[in-house]
Amino acid sequence: xxxxxxxxxxxxxxxxxxxxxxxxxxxxxxxxxxxxxxxxxxxxxxxxxxxxxxxxxxxxxxxxxxxxxxxxxxxxxxxxxxxxxxxxxxxxxxxxxxxxxxxxxxxxxxxxxxxxxxxxxxxxxxxxxxxxxxxxxxxxxxxxxxxxxxxxxxxxxxxxxxxxxxxxxxxxxxxxxxxxxxxxxxxxxxxxxxxxxxxxxxxxxxxxxxxxxxxxxxxxxxxxxxxxxxxxxxxxxxxxxxxxxxxxxxxxxxxxxxxxxxxxxxxxxxxxxxxxxxxxxxxxxxxxxxxxxxxxxxxxxxxxxxxxxxxxxxxxxxxxxxxxxxxxxxxxxxxxxxxxxxxxxxxxxxxxxxxxxxxxxxxxxxxxxxxxxx
Numbered sequence: 213x214x215x216x217x218x219x220x221x222x223x224x225x226x227x228x229x230x231x232x233x234x235x236x237x238x239x240x241x242x243x244x245x246x247x248x249x250x251x252x253x254x255x256x257x258x259x260x261x262x263x264x265x266x267x268x269x270x271x272x273x274x275x276x277x278x279x280x281x282x283x284x285x286x287x288x289x290x291x292x293x294x295x296x297x298x299x300x301x302x303x304x305x306x307x308x309x310x311x312x313x314x315x316x317x318x319x320x321x322x323x324x325x326x327x328x329x330x331x332x333x334x335x336x337x338x339x340x341x342x343x344x345x346x347x348x349x350x351x352x353x354x355x356x357x358x359x360x361x362x363x364x365x366x367x368x369x370x371x372x373x374x375x376x377x378x379x380x381x382x383x384x385x386x387x388x389x390x391x392x393x394x395x396x397x398x399x400x401x402x403x404x405x406x407x408x409x410x411x412x413x414x415x416x417x418x419x420x421x422x423x424x425x426x427x428x429x430x431x432x433x434x435x436x437x438x439x440x441x442x443x444x445x446x447x448x449x450x451x452x453x454x455x456x457x458x459x460x461x462x463x464x465x466x467x468x469x470x471x472x473x474x475x476x477x478x479x480x481x482x483x484x485x486x487x488x489x490x491x492x493x494x495x496x497x498x499x500x501x502x503x504x505x506x507x508x509x510x511x512x513x514x515x516x517x518x519x520x521x522x523x524x525x526x527x528x529x530x531x532x533x534x535x536x537x538x539x540x541x542x543x544x545x546x547x548x549x550x551x552x553x554x555x556x557x558x559x560x561x562x563x564x565x566x567x568x569x570x571x572x573x574x575x576x577x578x579x580x581x582x583x584x585x586x
Contacts, residue, residue, distance in 0.1 A: 373459060379461070462530070471539060
């Protein structure tokens with residue numbers, strides 16, 4: 213019995229030892245895998261730290277519209293000049309600083325043309341679009357900016373009549389034109405005048421465009437009269453700086469005639485212009501005086517005829533015209549006065565005759581009445 217009991221105890225001990233061994237074997241790999249975890253945690257933390265930026269050059273391209281060579285831009289301590297294509301560039305290492313870019317040359321004059329800065333395109337701050345300097349310019353990435361210019365051109369007018377015959381510019385006292393945006397401009401009759409010829413046309417999210425400025429003639433004043441119809445003739449300085457305008461000019465013929473007898477009379481014809489200028493001309497063998505190529509307008513015409521009475525004739529000259537001026541000569545006045553006198557005398561004689569007839573008739577009736585009563 214004691215032997216069997218001892219054998220059971222031994223078996224139980226051996227079984228317990230085997231179970232513990234199996235448990236130890238199963239636990240050991242888990243511990244071996246868990247030991248590297250600290251190293252993995254350290255690797256993830258190191259990867260989350262941002263690396264320092266790598267410096268590289270960036271370029272700011274500067275354009276001019278229209279393309280203008282020789283213009284200067286400055287930024288920081290750097291000044292660049294546009295090439296023949298109207299371009300320049302500034303290159304720096306990429307940085308986070310805010311820079312100031314300045315257009316040094318805001319105007320430029322070449323032969324017959326003037327350029328004036330109008331606005332920027334491509335700048336970030338819309339409030340700075342029309343200032344020559346831009347604050348807060350960035351050099352973080354490649355970028356471009358455009359400086360746009362309005363253009364003015366020197367124009368020289370030429371004046372002709374409706375047949376293309378030249379008119380002396382010295383006769384023109386004033387000339388005006390209206391631009392396509394409604395502005396009235398004055399054009400010097402002689403020499404040159406500077407007119408806007410190209411303007412900047414800007415639209416958001418669209419390339420800068422240049423638009424030719426068109427004009428229409430409003431007035432050309434000669435001797436106090438406008439010889440053009442407003443708005444009928446136009447010109448574009450950008451395409452042709454030599455501008456021609458046609459005015460209306462017509463011949464005026466002046467004659468004199470006797471107001472009573474109808475025959476031609478007078479020695480000189482006198483014309484008063486719209487501005488008050490007076491021009492006299494002797495009558496020719498046909499008893500007429502021709503005033504050629506007068507500016508259209510309203511005139512007064514008369515003739516001189518000694519002691520005669522002459523009336524003014526007003527004429528609106530819009531085509532070739534002839535005006536006949538009535539003249540009351542001394543003979544006319546004598547005839548009229550004689551006629552009036554003769555008429556008066558005739559009436560007087562007729563009146564006296566009728567009066568005598570009334571008197572004699574009344575006497576006769578009185579005598580006949582007395583005879584009948586007697």
